[in-house]
Amino acid sequence: MQQVAFCDDFLWGCATASYQVEGAIKEDGRKPSIWDTFSKQEGAVLNGDDGAVAADQYHLYKQDVKLMSKLGFQAYRFSISWPRVIPDGVGEVNIPGLQYYIELSKELKLNNIKVVATLYHWDLPQSLQDKGGWANRDTSYAFAAYAKTCFTYLGEYVDQWITLNEPYCSAYLGYLQGIHAPGIKDLGQANKAVHHLNLAHGLAVAEYRKIGLSQPIGITLNPILPRPATRRDEDRKASEYARAFETDVFLLPLLGKGYPSLVTKDLGISYPVVDGDMDCIAQEIDFFGINYYQESAVSYDDTADRKYKNEPVWQPVTNMEWPVTPYGLLRILHYFDTVSNGMALYITENGCASDDVVENGRVHDLFRCQYLNKHLAICKQAIDESVNLKGYFVWSFIDNFEWAWGYSKRFGIVYDDYASQQRIPKDSAYLMRDVIAGYCEF
Template sequence: MTKIDCISKADFGTDFLWGVATAAYQIEGAVNEDGRGDCNWDVFAKKNGKIKNGDRATFACDFYHRYDEDLELVQAMGFKEFRFSISWSRMIPGGFGDVNQKGIDFYNRLINKCLSLGIEPWITLYHWDLPQALEVLGGWKNRKIVEWFADYTKVCVAAFGDRVRSWIVLNEPMAVAGLGYTTGLHAPGKKGVWNFLPVVHHLALCQAEGGRVIRDHVANAYIGTAISCSYVHAYSTNPRDVRAAKRADALMNRLFIEPALGLGYPTDAFPFLKQINQYMLAGDAEKLAFDFDFIGLQNYFSVVVKHSYLAPVVWLKEVPATLRNVPTTAMGWEVNPDGMYQILKQFEKYKEIKEIIVSENGAAFDDDFSENEVSDKQRVLFFQQYLAAILKAKQEGVNVKGYLAWTLMDNFEWAEGYSARFGLVFVDFESQQRTVKDSGKWLTGFLNETKTS
């Protein structure tokens, strides 16, 4: 591994992109303002026991009102790219039909502020917050969502395509299908393995259809989709564990990228996926594919799995990092920079992928806040180690073109509420005061090439 005290911004090249990533529902707040409709997370959060500590995103980081100062922080820290998502519920409160002009106006102000500061705006069309009006109609289980999503995308490109070049269609669709519709840990809280297949197929169709809409309406667009990826190890060399690891890899890393590349679903490693054919219509195999300009690779941890007879269909279970005597984050996720290197090398093998952007990477730790200073030495080390891993892969020929840190500031972390802090900036959620953490200061120095350790 490249020595972390030797890396510099210059090592990545002058055309390497550096930025931060955010998501609308996690930072905006203002859930009842300016015509925004309810989304599935608004409803989910009101159910007892679904969100840690009963937290809600009613105010979140109040980014809706504070985006000016927050974007000025982005600029001051030296980032040139800002990734944010569009709230479908803020744009089209009913999911389809009437468009909310005040929603368009907000994102226009946000985009124009980015541009005035010399920051390139990156739009994510869908980052998990589905209009509740569509959820009532079946949400991602309803085939009509392909049409709804295409229409929503057309509204976005018509409103913002004159100034925004970089687009990400979906964020981590596997999380939507697995956590939202199978285990019920995320909104909308549906449970049942038979929800999984139609949701996967409709997400994969929308992933490609969204790309086509952008390509047709935005000149010189740079189009990608963001896949959550984890390097998967087998717990042992036992053939059953090895097969379990291949199934896990098919689910976590191959399920959405391979259809987009025209390779179909990974039924070779996970035969259960053959049953998705019952949801496919004539022409769907071709409609799943789209020639993306880049793939957003998002990596937070590696996974070790073993065979299990207690988990029907997948026949595997994860061996938690907390039981393997390895470094972990505050969320119990393994800290393994070599996993980042390995998954980049794995994706390099897809010859159909043109470029890779690390569109999310970061960690939650228990920050030490005192006297307006935030010490987060573990996060500083995390970024140093993971950037060194990315650099190693890049030096070996992986065409990785950029890095977007997760995330700008502490926020509403989905089912974890406000208890998990990933930010480079500490947020006091009562006062909304922002304090740049030591990790943010380190990255500022790194980007301005004033220090590397």
């Protein structure tokens, strides 16, 4: 064990997403999102769970902010619900819905906590999905108008903006694998969604620059860079195919480098690019957010659609059956640092699900503490190796609706008793308190 120190301006935060924590899905003018609809489909979400109540942060946000402050957090990353702000996806702005985010932001400011707002964390208004969702180019322009609304009403409160959270999941889990809303399994629609999400990001950043706001704006990706299962050249090639299809189609266009040839030429995948799109997508941004949970190993498979397949790994796994692979984070940080030429990076999500049990009023989540410590040590190593890493947001602040897993998986550093909505800080919350205070022992 050794005690290490992060620099004083390193930003420590916690994170959540609107549909996962807010609840209040029918209050103050909010209309259905694709997750409201998807949750009603038989078998789509474990146990038929939905986000109707979740952690009830819509009503309990002051209590949660007070707890964040007590634990020493310097920033809170939350997402804004599009169907709460513009319920029909386009058109009339819902002022009561916006007011919630204004009040949340004010409460954070009162507690000296920075406001980090994500514009889109997967809860697309159902009315837009009825018109094709992200497979429809018009959704990109609807997003730009929604983003402009948020910039206009919330610009004075927000310290840092994130356009999209994990467009990989929106495109591939939602339109290719069908395990997330809207539950579609169609490669053609998925590839359209990839491009239209990229375009939506660029259009939103363009609106931000027009308005003249000066706070940092960026995007959060969940990069997937599997390691080759062996030293054979074909397995190394497989890892390149995986990185190209799962990461580079989102990353490289943002940097003005276009879609990777491994995807467009080798795999024969095309995107619905219109003149001017790629320049729009490559709007200048201020940082990349990186969400990281695991790394896999792949081998070459000529019979697979994308020439690679996952192989078994040996590492211990989390409650999600995800292997604990902290060094994968180091590889990703160096990759982003290299391809972005040293752009500012933030870990915008990192954490794990575990089997948490309340015992005598405490939750002793040692597995999560060990997981976090291993990844925090990697963050410090990356900084020492000159990666421009500026902050870390633990996922998540509180237990919540874990998408297709419903309430069966707990990622929070704060335990939520869903029956009473009692909040119980876990040992991992006190670990983060110590880390933020400067006591880091890895």
